[in-house]
């Protein structure tokens with residue numbers, strides 16, 4: 001069934017609608033289909049006898065319970081000669097015909113029986129077509145100058161020992177430029193800022209990186225909320241970058257993948273180590289965090305840092321633990337973290 005879906009997509013460019021009636025759209029099936037949908041978007045209708053919750057990252061335009069669909073959507077029964085136009089396929093033998101008689105005969109033939117036996121023995125599972133897609137693509141014209149939002153998990157991907165925090169933004173921007181993205185970049189860094197060296201706070205905020213204070217246990221949910229807010233505020237085309245170590249089934253990549261299935265969004269990923277399983281999010285580029293940070297030569301670094309001190313900009317400061325709290329001054333931010341009642345108990 002999956003091979004036929006892939007083949008059908010190859011012959012029928014969108015706009016088009018695809019309906020899948022099955023209880024077995026999960027595992028590799030839904031994972032690969034969700035990734036296909038992020039590059040080529042079809043309307044996807046589904047029907048199933050039992051709803052599963054294992055593949056919530058797959059975006060459906062409509063879904064029905066099979067029994068209900070037959071009862072309510074029924075109308076007049078489609079009999080009276082309707083069968084004559086249907087095709088019959090045997091997927092084991094790559095056999096097809098237009099007559100029910102011939103089809104029945106084929107299914108009871110020796111040749112068919114032998115084919116079923118061998119194909120059952122050699123069945124190795126579903127072949128994911130998106131697994132071989134390479135990771136770095138050049139920007140399409142509509143994404144080349146579109147806005148890019150970076151969500152940076154500073155706990156999983158910290159600033160390396162001895163690294164100047166002011167180089168983070170220019171390094172990220174240089175990595176984007178290399179593959180053709182030159183749109184405005186907003187960066188938000190999430191961590192516990194009570195535990196962060198002060199020179200990092202100064203270095204990041206003076207280069208326009210927004211700082212979002214959160215604790216380890218809340219970090220994921222606050223970033224998740226911000227991804228949702230990002231989609232709300234940024235109609236496609238736009239890009240989002242996640243800097244964090246993610247698993248195949250993590251909920252932030254799942255959410256981003258749904259947005260990519262819905263509209264012409266684009267996403268990037270950086271991690272401290274390459275994940276053993278590809279995420280469901282179809283990335284346009286991926287980097288190892290430490291190599292992304294070391295793009296500049298020593299000479300170039302000195303030049304960039306000199307320019308940084310000449311034209312400093314300021315990032316925003318958010319406290320993700322106090323409802324709707326933000327400010328524009330580092331002093332006020334550090335005061336808030338050290339003095340307010342909520343944070344004294346952390």
Ligand SMILES: [Zn+2]
Pocket residue numbers: 090091092093094095106107111112115
């Ligand atoms: Zn057959």
Ligand SMILES: [Zn+2]
Pocket residue numbers: 319320321322325336340342343
């Ligand atoms: Zn606070």
